[in-house]
Amino acid sequence: xxxxxxxxxxxxxxxxxxxxxxxxxxxxxxxxxxxxxxxxxxxxxxxxxxxxxxxxxxxxxxxxxxxxxxxxxxxxxxxxxxxxxxxxxxxxxxxxxxxxxxxxxxxxxxxxxxxxxxxxxxxxxxxxxxxxxxxxxxxxxxxxxxxxxxxxxxxxxxxxxxxxxxxxxxxxxxxxxxxxxxxxxxxxxxxxxxxxxxxxxxxxxxxxxxxxxxxxx
Numbered sequence: 001x002x003x004x005x006x007x008x009x010x011x012x013x014x015x016x017x018x019x020x021x022x023x024x025x026x027x028x029x030x031x032x033x034x035x036x037x038x039x040x041x042x043x044x045x046x047x048x049x050x051x052x053x054x055x056x057x058x059x060x061x062x063x064x065x066x067x068x069x070x071x072x073x074x075x076x077x078x079x080x081x082x083x084x085x086x087x088x089x090x091x092x093x094x095x096x097x098x099x100x101x102x103x104x105x106x107x108x109x110x111x112x113x114x115x116x117x118x119x120x121x122x123x124x125x126x127x128x129x130x131x132x133x134x135x136x137x138x139x140x141x142x143x144x145x146x147x148x149x150x151x152x153x154x155x156x157x158x159x160x161x162x163x164x165x166x167x168x169x170x171x172x173x174x175x176x177x178x179x180x181x182x183x184x185x186x187x188x189x190x191x192x193x194x195x196x197x198x199x200x201x202x203x204x205x206x207x208x209x210x211x212x213x214x215x216x217x
Contacts, residue, residue: 011073012198018076019064020194026057026084048103055095058135058197060084062143065197069205083143090142093149098135102128129171133160136170140204145211155216159207169203 024031030050063083067074109124137156141147147155160167177196181188201208 008072012068015064015068015074015076016191016194016198019061019080019197020191022077022080023057023061023193024189026060027053029053044103048099051099052092052096055099056084056088056091058095058139059087059091059143061194061197062139062201063087065194066140066143066201066208068198069201087142090147090149090152091139094138094142094152097149097153098131098138102131105131130160132174133167133170136167136174136200137204140200140208141211143201144208158217163204163207166203166207170200173199173203 030053033047033050060080060083063086064074064076064079067079105124105128109121109128134153134156137159138152141155142152173196177188177192181192
């Protein structure tokens with residue numbers, strides 16, 4: 001029965017929906033700020049603090065979606081919070097580093113846009129996209145493997161270039177998800193985060209399997 005395509009699809013929709021709800025709930029501070037307060041008036045420090053829980057939430061989400069990709073069926077509540085607890089520290093540290101760099105880049109991008117430095121603005125945009133790609137590999141790796149932060153960065157950057165086709169799929173997937181949210185914000189918010197997580201872990205399944213077998217470089 002569990003092998004029937006209809007059951008598999010229904011189960012995946014249920015898991016993606018429920019884990020997405022947990023992801024939203026674990027980021028309720030940012031969502032409150034985003035919904036009821038003007039971001040610019042909130043102040044960069046408050047915004048930064050409300051964004052911090054996103055890191056562990058992504059770690060938990062990819063832990064769950066990775067297990068779903070490998071095993072086809074999971075317990076969404078147990079696995080999400082197990083992943084949250086297991087990967088909390090490294091997910092938070094990795095996200096903190098990413099968030100600090102992203103804050104610097106966006107601040108500089110905004111200043112250069114105001115001053116019409118087009119070349120510098122393009123350069124900062126490229127760096128922001130690069131940070132996104134590092135996050136894709138970094139969070140996917142730490143969802144399954146214990147690793148020092150420095151090693152995580154080195155491996156993530158190396159994989160961006162080694163698996164460039166998968167890297168492009170990650171980039172296009174991120175752009176597509178952004179466009180989907182812009183077009184259908186109310187509907188997509190209930191499935192988008194977990195849907196992206198599932199696609200990312202599916203795309204990187206063989207990469208992570210190779211890493212598990214010791215094929216690092």
